[in-house]
Amino acid sequence: MLRDEPGSRARAIVSAARGRRAYRMAASSAVGVLALAFLGSVMGPQWDPQPVTDPIEVETTSTTIGEAVQPGTYEVTQSVVTVRLDGVSVQARISEPVGAEGPLPAVVFVHGAGTGKYDEAFLAQAASLASHGIVAMVPDKRLDTYTTRHRDYAAMAADYARSVDLLREWPSVDPDRVGVYAESEGGWIAPVMAAQDPDLAFVVLVSSPVVPPRQQAAFAVDSYLRNTQVPHGVFRAIPRAVGMSLPGGGFEYADFDVTPYQRRMTAPVLVVYGTGDASMPIVQGAEKIVADAALAGNGDVTVRYYAGADHGIRVDGAVSEAFLRDLDGWVLGLPGTADASPRVAGDQPVQEYLAAPVPEPRWLRSGDVVLGSVFTGAGLIALGPVLVLGSRAAAAVAGAVRRRRGGGTVPDPAGRPAPPRYGSGVPWRIGALGLGALATVGVLVWYLVAIARLALDYERNALVVQGGWLLVRLLGIGAVVAGVALATRMHELQLVGRRGAPGAVRTIALWSGVVGAAVLLVVLAYWGAFQLGI
Template sequence: MRLFKRLIPPTAIFVALLAVFATLGAAMTPDWQAEPLREHVSVASSQTTIQARDVSSPQEGTYQVSTTSMRIRLTDKVTINAVVRSPLGAPGKRPAVLFIHGAGTGKANEVYGDIASAMSSAGIVTLVPDKRLDTYGTFHRDYYAMARDYLVSLNTLRALPNVDASKAGIYAESEGTWVCEAMAGDDHAIPFMILTSPPAVSGRHQMAMAGNSYLAAVGAPPRLRHAVDSFVSLDFAPIGPNYADFPADRYLDRLSMPLLVNYGTDDLAMPIEQGAQDIATAAKGVGNSNVTVRYYQANHQMRVGAYTSKPGLPLEQHYTHDLEDWTNAVASGASASDWTTPKVAGTQPRQRFAVPTTIRPGLISTLPALLVLLVLVFLCPLVAGIWAIGIAIGNAWARHRTGESGTNRLGTDGDAYCAGYDDHNDVQHHNSERHHLRLPHKLAVALGANGFMSVAGVVSFAAYVVMAARDALSLTYQSTPLTVGWIVLRLIPLVDIALLTWLILSLWRTLRHRTSPDIASAAESTSGYVSSSTDQAWFSTSNSASRHEQGDGDPTFKPTGFPENSSMFRYEHRNYEHENHNRGEIVKPKDATFGFSRTAVIVLCALGSLLSLTLMAFFGLLTY
């Protein structure tokens, strides 16, 4: 029964803390999650061939390709390099294509070389310009400024002597398709567009779908996917990326020209089914039914040999042939009714998750708030540790200054001569009524454990996320390690709550005993130690009585039996001075405190634990 009673307080505190942080975690969890896609695209044929009625166009390899470099002046202060590839010997003015970079590419001579050369060998002039990088960064990208720059490059292509300006269209991949959409609003004369791997939605919505797709593909637990949802929901301003909320879906109705939409069925980053459906629906809404969709068993860059992007991978064997046939047919005037091949064809796609329709954050709604929380989780224990070291150094220096040695200290739990008193502090302030409590050993250990776990929990979660991200980006199936790791992670906040419970109880017991007399239960020795559950104190009833009998009214009274520089001497002398102490027992002053420094250490360690638990609740580790 006694053990049961002793377990009631810690159990109650633990359950209360768990309930608080579980509720907080639920409040911080977004009210949406990525759902499986239920409306799928059906291909009419597995063949990707594209043909139009009464159109005969040059095939790949018909012409030799001339490659030249040129400079394009975008503004008075900015000039970029570009590479032009032309079909040698092709008659008349030719159709042309301007290439727009996707994410991760920038130099004209480092990208699109194989695609542009293949199309040029089929009679199409191609222009690949550099990407202007002063408007394009990791966190801030201006797609409207990029659209204006690419329009300058498009007009440069139109002005080439072997190009038919009315037949100069655009090829774009991935992120570059957003630039296309912005260009379409500024230039209504663009005759056609080739959109390869287009997100068709905002970056935030695409990231939510892609994160869930990648993690599911490697066997990550569902709760980790929900943690991704929580992060994607955040408002990234003013840190970025600002392009997360580029309203791509709002500009789809600008696509009134003939469109060729291409997706790789191995591409987990893009909404390969929803994207095609959204583009076709938006185009139809503005009277454009000339939309052709092709699916290839390829990755995001239409390359084969790996699900992810790697250098040196070959293009899907039919891809460039289909680009050339479609471009030449459109340039020849093919309309929606002229195609003799299906509008939707190729490998049957399988998009696992739908793009969420709405994304709203939970209680923590901004990235800066989350980063502040993360910094404080590390900063609080760090400052507390440095402060505690400073206190220890100060104590040692004070003892050195007063000539004390370790042999004069009493107690085994780190307390001074009397339970909770700071001996060197009393030396410095012995004329003051204010006394500072030292940190008992158990309380100090509890503080250290809480500080360590608050950091260790966040570091462990970060390490797990890095491991999961590495597996996801490389598409390495690791279901068992990821599942076991998540289970272990979920135990960490429980340990953290247990340690916080221990800290609360240790602090409460320490503060409770400062106002309770430590009465000796066995005071048979005239000079000895009396142990209690929380501290030790010197006690002697006969000594106390004789002390008061001898010294009452004598301001010069000095207790005998102890050296004047010893802890016991100072303790006896101080107790004599405090007439309000009960005779025959040692009473701790009711105004005793930890002092500012020790209080700050306690507060910082506790705050670090609370913030760490809040962070883990945000990522779903306390959601049940």
């Protein structure tokens, strides 16, 4: 028993030392995560949308238009024409009723976002209008000046105005009864047309964003993410992503404000939303159009909400029949339907939060800087192994040359220092730090893409939403722990008079990996990977 006391005491000392070491590791890791969480909080804006406090009230659930004219039913004939624009031409299809007594009212369709071809877009709307006595013209969208990075809504309005001019000269059309139908992104174009052409007979705004594109994008992302039930910390990414300038420049149209043009609209306006559309501020939008038109002395704004209809006013994949009926009746009944009651009718819309200006990031406002930071960090991490492997390869080549010169014999290594090596335990800790930071960035990118897909499809997946975010945070914490472990090991080696990274090459490789990982951890903190509700 007495002989066992020194061994027991030694084991107790070792155990206590290990315990203290583990405690210091845990405490240092916690401090590191807290520091990154605080840094991420102060680096950029928070997301705190304001709730809607003044909801619009519908007068009746029936969407039927007062004073609407009972339309006739006609066969439809179609013609494809060429619309000459500034330097280019586009094709357009004109659908008109056969045998309807003219001259007839007419509609030019203005496309939403993306490409728009006359043989693919507004098929149900154009067919319904034409079969009930209204000439419908769907032009192709001009694409040579329309890209993801560049869109000029004023110039696009001028292009669509050429279609209006052509339709006014069409034989069966009454030139004083030509109006426009605009959907989604077209809601930023049609008011420009109406402001610049007071002779437009009417404007139909379907699923109109109303607010600037940047605000609408933030609103839509917020709405989709709430439906997807993502963790609260993910919302921090909204102003940091939507508020920054995107890599490569462009996107000036993101801050286009249609308000000045809406305040010059004097033609009757039909505002249409589906209550199943989560991407648009359906309450705020209608209220703003009414208020803006009133400033132009225009009280002829009719608002309709269709139950369960989506962004294209579709229910179960088909354009709402009630909407088509109301559209035809409203156009045919003008000017009597312009101020007919009820003014606001249909399904009761719900909008929880306002679409409002997006807070701008303070530090990482430039997308080029964000992207450059990620590539710089990854490059620095990759540089370390390249340097070490390169130095080993150079040493191997030098050794081979010496052997060749010595006739195949290996010179006596006495007197020559051994090749420098990392201290024990240092290499794998450097690798864990670098790979941990890279893996966290990779999983974060995957997570954001997966969330975007769920949001756009308006779906939920708890495993992806909750589990993916937990994985991002665990990997990030793991990278911090690896960094603490590396610092601890380097300190231990220094205490016994050894260098953790001897030689210039390994010193540079070490700090390259550490700095690269630190850059990535700061970027991750900015996007909320370490946020703790602060």
